[in-house]
Amino acid sequence: MSENKIDAILDELVRIRRTLEFMVEDRFKIYLSEVASTTERKQIWILLDGAKTTAEIADKLKITQRSVQRFLKQLSGHNLIDTKRRGYPRRKIDYIPQEWISSD
Secondary structure (H helix, E strand, C coil): CCHHHHHHHHHHHHHHHHHHHHHHHHHHHHHHHHHCCCCCHHHHHCEECCCCCHHHHHHHHCHHHHHHHHHHHHHHHCCCEEEECCCCCCCCCCCCHHHHCCCC
8 A cells, every 4th residue: 555545544543533522522531531530530540641650640740659540540541541451541532632631
């Protein structure tokens, strides 16, 4: 497959993703806010990038690792995180409400 075709496919996928994100953003933000109902939980959600361990997240936020694990269990029950790489949780939906970022 030529590089031009690959670029065209990639561009189309990006457009589709942006359209879908726009369509579901408000609904997902409400749902996520119900699950991540505290500032601490919002900060945990932000840090779930698949590169940090639960211990690193706890240390960064100055909370117990058990607190992080309890929230991860809840997120897992909602099918919102990927735990394929044991100990390195990752958001399945790579979305962080803008106001959560600015409140850090």
